Amino acid sequence: MAQKTSIPKKFRNKEFTFINNLANGKEEDRTLKLFPKNVGFARKAQDEEVILVVRRHWIAYLAHVLLALIVLIVPLVLLLVTHKISDTYGGTTLYLGLFVVSVVISANILVTAFMQWYYNVSIITDKKIVALTVANVFQHDYIEILWRKVQDVSHDSVGPLSSMLDLGNMYIDTAGEGVDLTLTFVPCPRDVQDVIDNLVELTHKGKL
């Protein structure tokens, strides 16, 4: 019942239906943690409460891990292929050097993947959703959408990985053309949509 006591006062109202849906079961079994501590962002208001932090699933970065492994293997493959062809390209020192280079490249790929996993987050508060997307080391996007501007929330689940790991993409739409925010590889997309729908509904009714 640790989760129940950590629910802030203003959310103990029965109209917050998502709390009952998400707070059932053991805390360690839950994928989504409600009301996380020590979360802040640049434009957070004083009375603003963070409800949920959603990260992309780690499987989204599997390609980075595979790439890092391939880069590590390349010098060994080169050594096997060329060591009998030429004296220059068969030098052990050269391949040792190339192996060191590949280790450094792999380390950078893995650290980049970790940085992306760590900072590609969506923060759901009682006032808005904040989405930080780190595309690469030279580009990141920071998007804020107030609940009162949200018109439509949907999600889809495509592919075998989505079925196996319960992942999906979420689409949050405001007035105007096109989808304004797309969140990919979201774990338990139904539950996240449930939270957002509830918050949007209460905001539109003027109760939040």
Place this chain on the structure above:
Amino acid sequence: MDIEYTSMYTDFNPGFSFADGAMKLFVGILLFAIIFYAFMLILKVRVLRDTLHVAKNDITKQMIMLNIFVSIGGGILAFILILL
């Protein structure tokens, strides 16, 4: 006494081949790019830490610092092994 120029210049080896030089140049540029990238990672994480903090103990700073040490150390080692 006659000087045997033919035999002198047949054995002469300047120690440079185009393929070897091109590869060393490529590796040199690659090492520079890796270290530059590692520095850019530090700057990006600094900006992101100002934008958002999602935990009390920020592990990213430690990882980025470790990465820059590995990149510089590995770069110097690779430079010695390949280019010198």
